[in-house]
Amino acid sequence: MMGSGKTTVGKLLAEALEYEFLDSDKLIEDAAGGMTVAQFFKEQDEEKFRNAETEVLVKLSSTGRSVVATGGGIVVRPLNWTYLRQGLTIWLNVPLDALAERVVAAGTHTRPLLGDSQGDAAVVKALEKLKAIYKFRAPSYAKADVAVCFQELVVRLGYEHVRDLSPMVIAFQMLEEINKFYKMKKNGAAAA
Ligand SMILES: Nc1ncnc2c1ncn2[C@@H]1O[C@H](COP(=O)(O)OP(=O)(O)OP(=O)(O)O)[C@@H](O)[C@H]1O
Ligand SMILES: O=C(O)C1=C[C@@H](O)[C@@H](O)[C@H](O)C1
Numbered sequence: 001m002m003g004s005g006k007t008t009v010g011k012l013l014a015e016a017l018e019y020e021f022l023d024s025d026k027l028i029e030d031a032a033g034g035m036t037v038a039q040f041f042k043e044q045d046e047e048k049f050r051n052a053e054t055e056v057l058v059k060l061s062s063t064g065r066s067v068v069a070t071g072g073g074i075v076v077r078p079l080n081w082t083y084l085r086q087g088l089t090i091w092l093n094v095p096l097d098a099l100a101e102r103v104v105a106a107g108t109h110t111r112p113l114l115g116d117s118q119g120d121a122a123v124v125k126a127l128e129k130l131k132a133i134y135k136f137r138a139p140s141y142a143k144a145d146v147a148v149c150f151q152e153l154v155v156r157l158g159y160e161h162v163r164d165l166s167p168m169v170i171a172f173q174m175l176e177e178i179n180k181f182y183k184m185k186k187n188g189a190a191a192a
């Protein structure tokens, strides 16, 4: 989901793996001559943005040794999964209330699907929008190979709140989940 930390944590994961870090939003912006994602939505429309996103994804899918932060909406088009499956997909499953707090703190103007919420009611407004988006997308996010569930992680590590999970802790957890995934795959292949 938008604001889940794909860009922030993706960079740390890439560093740990000594991989290149790539961000599909950034590549779309570059291809559009430096137009921001927010400007793209405003001057064109979401359909055109999604077309540009698929074009970028096709190129990214043949890139090796890289961590890719995708746009949060990339999961919705079934065609995109053909390309996403060229890599290992990770879902950062962040509770929506924590997401709402984060996106408002970072400024919702950079996230066009959330509108520009400011003031006291901003978190409540952002949460409503995030809930509607998530309801539609949840089955698609669940198709990821690996999920990092922040709520479970908070309990397991004995933290009090999701906001206590630093990007570094999350990146470490991603590495653990990736290892688990490949071990299971290896064991499955050996048993078959
Ligand atoms: N674990 C974390 N703890 C505290 N703040 C975080 C954490 N992860 C991300 N953030 C902050 O939350 C905001 C959103 O993070 P980020 O831009 O990485 O999300 P994103 O998933 O890439 O969003 P988008 O889909 O809009 O590109 C940023 O301001 C970032 O600094
Ligand atoms: O979740 C989404 O649909 C989006 C997430 C961002 O990464 C950007 O791709 C854009 O703001 C749309």
Ligand SMILES: [Mg+2]
Binding pocket: 006, 007, 008, 023, 025, 069
């Ligand atoms: Mg991002």
